[in-house]
Amino acid sequence: METAIQSMKMYIGGAWMPSSSQQTFTTINPANQEPLAELPRGTAEDVDRAVKAARAAFESSEWSMMVPAQRGRLLLAMAERLRRRSDELARLETLDNGKPLSQSKVDVEVAARYCEYYAGVADKIFGETIPIMPGILDYTLREPIGISVQIVPWNYPLQIAMRGIAPALATGNAVILKPAEDTSLTALKLAEIAEEVALPGGIFNVVTGFGEVVGAALTAHPDVDHITFTGSVPTGIAVMKAAAENVKPVTLELGGKSPNIVFADADLDEATNWVVRSITQNAGQTCSAGSRLLVEQSIHDELVSRVARKMESLALGPGMEDPDLGPIISEQQLRTILHYLDLAKQEGVTIVTGGERADGDGLAKGFFLRPTVLDNLAPDHRLAQEEIFGPVLSVLTFTTVEEAIKIANGTEYGLIAAVWTNDLNKAHWVASKVKAGQVYINTYGAGGGVEMPFGGYGKSGFGREKGLEALRNYTQVKNVALRLHMKEPTQPAGKTAVKLE
Ligand code: TXE
Numbered sequence: 001m002e003t004a005i006q007s008m009k010m011y012i013g014g015a016w017m018p019s020s021s022q023q024t025f026t027t028i029n030p031a032n033q034e035p036l037a038e039l040p041r042g043t044a045e046d047v048d049r050a051v052k053a054a055r056a057a058f059e060s061s062e063w064s065m066m067v068p069a070q071r072g073r074l075l076l077a078m079a080e081r082l083r084r085r086s087d088e089l090a091r092l093e094t095l096d097n098g099k100p101l102s103q104s105k106v107d108v109e110v111a112a113r114y115c116e117y118y119a120g121v122a123d124k125i126f127g128e129t130i131p132i133m134p135g136i137l138d139y140t141l142r143e144p145i146g147i148s149v150q151i152v153p154w155n156y157p158l159q160i161a162m163r164g165i166a167p168a169l170a171t172g173n174a175v176i177l178k179p180a181e182d183t184s185l186t187a188l189k190l191a192e193i194a195e196e197v198a199l200p201g202g203i204f205n206v207v208t209g210f211g212e213v214v215g216a217a218l219t220a221h222p223d224v225d226h227i228t229f230t231g232s233v234p235t236g237i238a239v240m241k242a243a244a245e246n247v248k249p250v251t252l253e254l255g256g257k258s259p260n261i262v263f264a265d266a267d268l269d270e271a272t273n274w275v276v277r278s279i280t281q282n283a284g285q286t287c288s289a290g291s292r293l294l295v296e297q298s299i300h301d302e303l304v305s306r307v308a309r310k311m312e313s314l315a316l317g318p319g320m321e322d323p324d325l326g327p328i329i330s331e332q333q334l335r336t337i338l339h340y341l342d343l344a345k346q347e348g349v350t351i352v353t354g355g356e357r358a359d360g361d362g363l364a365k366g367f368f369l370r371p372t373v374l375d376n377l378a379p380d381h382r383l384a385q386e387e388i389f390g391p392v393l394s395v396l397t398f399t400t401v402e403e404a405i406k407i408a409n410g411t412e413y414g415l416i417a418a419v420w421t422n423d424l425n426k427a428h429w430v431a432s433k434v435k436a437g438q439v440y441i442n443t444y445g446a447g448g449g450v451e452m453p454f455g456g457y458g459k460s461g462f463g464r465e466k467g468l469e470a471l472r473n474y475t476q477v478k479n480v481a482l483r484l485h486m487k488e489p490t491q492p493a494g495k496t497a498v499k500l501e
Contacts, residue, residue: 013053014201042209057202146225251463256415414457
């Protein structure tokens with residue numbers, strides 16, 4: 001599988017097809033730049049075809065009359081197949097994205113968990129009865145929105161795709177998935193799985209191609225009903241503007257600059273492990289990466305030295321060898337990160353460790369970067385404000401709780417924050433003041449958390465994914481009021497009511 005270049009097709013309306021333009025593009029392995037596959041370069045015409053197929057399938061009685069429990073069973077069948085094909089899918093994800101094999105295996109398992117979690121929800125989505133007045137029966141129905149477009153980035157291709165697909169299908173929508181151009185392979189495997197479990201044709205579609213063409217055509221399409229987008233802030237703004245033209249709702253998850261806030265009374269062994277892990281997992285290319293370390297002045301030297309030593313002990317290599325860090329996804333992303341490191345050098349920022357490309361044994365052809373610690377940054381420095389999206393940790397110090405909170409809240413983002421202290425009063429106080437969609441105390445991420453609502457404050461986006469909260473994105477409420485002609489029942493003549501003792 002490592003060397004054979006495959007020619008792939010996309011999946012629209014239950015059929016496999018090339019691009020209407022017949023054009024393709026190549027996806028490469030970021031560990032050695034070798035080509036992996038040729039993919040259809042989708043067009044606006046392909047998008048239109050997918051929307052028409054999704055609309056027809058959504059309106060069909062096969063889907064709209066399906067009992068909710070059956071939608072749940074289809075998702076369970078998808079979970080089972082994801083697990084059965086876990087090795088194959090994990091290898092493919094690692095080849096395409098570069099991440100260590102064990103991290104890809106976790107991604108497959110999390111994708112299966114999304115299917116399982118929302119399978120259980122499919123027949124538990126119900127409305128309410130509302131007491132208006134005597135003689136009116138008022139109730140609400142939670143209906144699917146229609147066609148949900150999922151625009152997915154390259155950092156967790158399978159996992160993020162399933163994060164939106166599973167709740168969208170569970171609630172009865174049709175889905176069009178647009179994977180990132182760098183990592184489309186596992187999305188097409190998902191289409192194979194949808195076909196295997198006999199999801200009705202057109203209910204799940206995958207259109208491959210470039211964001212500016214396929215993504216833009218999907219977000220501007222008047223017959224799309226909802227868009228979930230995960231990616232950069234500028235593209236998120238473009239998605240929102242396009243959706244606004246058709247007055248369509250969007251769910252946006254746009255990354256962050258999340259802090260680990262470490263107080264002097266924290267367990268430093270634990271804090272060190274998680275600070276390092278939260279910025280090196282997936283080579284730091286994680287929306288919820290712990291990219292800022294806010295450390296109490298009195299333990300600054302100790303903690304920074306521990307973090308740097310731990311980072312230096314990490315192994316870099318091709319993801320297939322399951323190192324601690326794989327390559328950066330692409331030359332372009334590597335260049336973006338190196339640009340930030342040049343800025344650090346120009347401005348005399350203290351680089352405690354890392355700071356450069358790694359091109360030693362077996363790494364020269366890949367996009368590898370040494371994990372990096374930038375110390376003593378001012379809170380408003382660009383390197384402490386902007387999402388670098390690589391294994392680069394920005395360290396800032398504080399002396400009081402108030403200062404820690406101020407620095408934590410001092411960026412445009414607000415996705416995640418972690419507080420490290422043995423004083424639970426302090427921990428809860430900070431948790432209540434930090435502007436972030438998720439706050440962790442003496443841990444980070446809590447195992448991925450399919451069940452926990454996830455989403456941002458500020459420019460990290462809006463809407464919540466994961467957990468039961470995500471169901472709000474994929475359903476709309478209809479209120480029905482029925483006037484009843486209620487009268488007190490009269491007794492038929494000559495009869496007396498039977499008295500029940
Ligand atoms: O993102 P884009 P890029 C951040 C991270 C990274 C930066 C740039 O900081 O350095 O974004 O990465 C599709 N209409 N994140 O350029 O452009 C595109 O095809 C509709 C954070 O890769 O946002 C891909 O599928 N769609 C993030 C998806 O958008 C468009 C994860 C994301 O690409 C489009 C990734 C358009 N006009 C990057 N243009 C996170 N939150 O986890 C592109 N796309």
